[in-house]
Amino acid sequence: MNAVLPFEGIGASVKRKEDLRFLSGRGQYVDDINRPGQAHAWILRSQYAHARINSIDTTAASKMPGVVAIYTSADMTGIGGIPCGWQIHNKDGTPMAEPKHPVLAEGKVRHVGDPIAVVIAETRSQARDAGEAIVLDVEPLPAVTGTTAALAGAAPCVHDDVAGNLCYDWHIGDKAATDAAFAKAAHHVVFETTNNRLVPNAMEPRSAVGDYDTTTGEHTLFTTSQNPHVIRLLMGAFVLQIPESKLRVVAPDVGGGFGSKIYHYAEEAIVTWAAAKLGRPVKWTADRTEAFMSDAHGRDHVSRAELALDKDGTFLGLRVHTQANMGAYLSTFAPCVPTYLYATLLAGVYSTPAIYAEVQAVFTHTVPVDAYRGAGRPEATYLLERLVDVAARQCGFDKVELRRRNFIATSAFPYQTPVALEYDSGDYVSTLNQALETADWAGFEARRAESASRGKLRGIGISTYLEACGIAPSAVVGSLGARAGLYEVGTIRVHPTGSITVLTGAHSHGQGHETTFAQLVCDKLGVPVAQVDIVHGDTGKVPFGMGTYGSRSLAVGGSAMDKAMDKIIAKGKRIAAHLMEASVEDIEFDPRGEKGGTFRVAGTDRTKALAEISLAAYVPHNFPHDELEPGLEETAFYDPKNFTYPGGCHIAEVEIERETGQVHLLNFTAVDDVGRVVNPMIVEGQVQGGVAQGVGQALLENCVYDSSGQLISASMMDYAMPRADDLAPVSVATHTTLCTHNPLGVKGCGEVGAIGSPPAVINAVVDALREFGVNHVEMPATAPKIWSIIHGSTH
Amino acid sequence: MYDFTYTKPSSVADATKLLAADPDAKFISGGQTLLPALKHRLNKPTTVVDLTGIGEMRGIRREGNTLVIGALTKHVEVETSAEVKAAIPALAQMAAHIGDTQVRNRGTLGGSVSNNDPAADYPAAVLGLGATVVTSKREIPADEFFLGMFTTALETDELLVAIKFPIPEKAGYAKMRNPASRYVMAGAFVSKGPQGIRVAINGAGPCVFRQGEMEAALAGSWSPEAVAGVKQNPEGMNGDIHGSAEYRAHLVTVMAKRAVASAG
Structure with a gap:
């Protein structure tokens, strides 16, 4: 402990501690885990979008080499369906339709990839060989995959007990006030769009290993999860009826999630159940094709938005109607995505006084849809930021000035929106100005002329966005239908000699928590980052936490750590007071003191290092036993008072080739207010990654089903993921206003890139095409689509 | 993948003997097509005959006005060969843009041409340069080699050993990549040389083909403008979620124009 150590606290770009093992191939992912006596599972999945299962004949398959067991739903008796974690209520107050989501298909399959049977064999290859020998007698049925088509009267029914495929018909806001706003409007702008369905495609496919100790009755599930406690709760309590004390869920190193690894999936229940049934461990790992047809998809909205403006461009009212595709079954958090994570964001950064939104969620014969990086907020931001551009163009306003005119004033916080949220802080003018300057917005016309001189079309697009993350106050989400606290x-x-282990309920699957969280401890307790280790992802080690999604780890998990450190300091002061024979009120703690984290009797040179206090706590020869228990370990649970509200400005510049319609991203500017920044390097990486995914949605990615319900884009050959050469330099800067309600002042940076960027890119594409009179280009803005616009063709 | 027998002969004669005896055996060189197919269980050969031990199928050499490239030559070897760069720079440049680094380090000329994927690069060069395919049995002119989608004149037990490329006065290649697979959406290889003026189109149709109207236009005037006015008939072109037949037909003209421009 000395003052020459480099600063590693809040604000330092400390290199990621976890990267040594990741970059040298020594990460331990679920598929790296092999248990003694392990068997392998292969899942037989539906090739049909919709079919009745008449019979499943496993006779021949059961006799294949290496086969241990073959199970169908008929074998998995006494277990529950996969539960949904959020209940939405209809406009009339009745609950949403919640059809059963069986672990293995019961009588019918409802999407390509729906699991029908599981084959367990000595090797994965043997399991698959046997799976191919299962004789299925199925009767294909008509399918519907389109969001709007599913609501049409004659559409095939996904669930017999859900009339018209309608999961719920929900609304928010003041309809009468919004209608009144439109009645007095000088301008009425209408914008219709489809938010394209996406496949998350984490680098690591999902995997699960079930293990069972026949002597203790303890189950262990190793799984690729963003929230092992949530899986333990959902699977243990609702599917398999295993008490928490007998079920350990471990999510070790996980190679990316983006939301798709939040949910409880059938395969987790299958391996856990089968391991106990067989008395031997069972492993399942998805291949990429399985990932395409079984990982929850994202987005897939069809929306109509209307904006009322007065003659000067002030927004008077916003009306939105959205149809959201749920897929065939309700995934864990699916119902809340197009409602409380979407419609509540429709105010954006604008002081629109009246907003009314209606959302219909529909079942289709497709893979379930759930939260994917941004979850509802990218859909809302895209709709709003495209709508504002359309309004500017239609009504003749400058698109930057129209935004500026309607910004919520920096002095207006806390600001209550008409759609439930109360924003605590923000400074939209500053992020806008900084982005305009960085992107040289003023110099664009010269660059456009230069492109034109080379025969190219150049466009610039802007998005001023806001999101709500750091989810969430338990009382609030509980009142809105969440079946869990958040x-x-x-x-x-604190160990005897002063090093520290942190147990956190947050889960790192790429975010760099082992570094960022260690920096929080370093900053507050004065312990070097190298002496702080973060333990996460194991219900056998960590108290019940809720995991990582919705950019919540730092704002909620970090705040819990901060509260626990407050308790450590408080107890340390009492121990120090005893050791230094002073009054506890006179003890000060300075993380950057002469002994590192240093307790001092105020106004004296009497000090004790944190390590001296911890040693006294664990070797309590001289310890205030009457007042304190030995040991130095504290736990805190933190429930946030509000969401956090990152926001900012994204600007994209593109060039289009007239001959081919190809769009090239030239540069991208992001100025984000993510609250206090703990590690600028990690924030920059998170924003760049988010922007890459947003650019992917805007220009490349599209999940396509054909009319029979086949998944056409079921591999990397047909699903275009963004690659390095599809991107451009992403300039990342932050402009900070502090979150006012959490102790760290942090907001969250994990999703801002994916939320703010798609409308910036499409606004740039539409701008580039201005000479063709085009009002909109649907995502993804592919070359043939642009070519059709340029050449006036309908192909 | 399903189980198969693996064997690695050291001569062309041994390799073809294996295929003659077992029509369900498969040759493999770089494995850039066969291996993914095996992994997806889309192919079930009895025996995989690994050609990479056959020395006589290797090497790049110039014989007078012809460049002879062994079938086992990897894309990266064509890309970086001083001989190729000097004789047919367009061919080296094409090789430099096949797939990605990993593909170029494994994939081979013979594998690509034998497979005749409509969206592969090399068939356009072979047809566009009027090359001759040397097999274990005979020599086949390019115009008679590519018969249809994934179909060539090769017989089951016939092995592509080398390709003889006549050295042109001018040659150029341009393509647009599929945004997902990065295979060719539409490409054009043009040349002017001992085989006359040739325009080969890949990616756009079910099989690489010569664009006669463009060849005639270039015979009149070797310039990008000459082909710019020639429209490809969309009938018979490929159409899928990445682009309609009309779009690909349009790209044929664009890529031919760019190829001529790059040929100079």
């Missing part, structure tokens, strides 16, 4: 937990374990 607090977080942190334990600070």
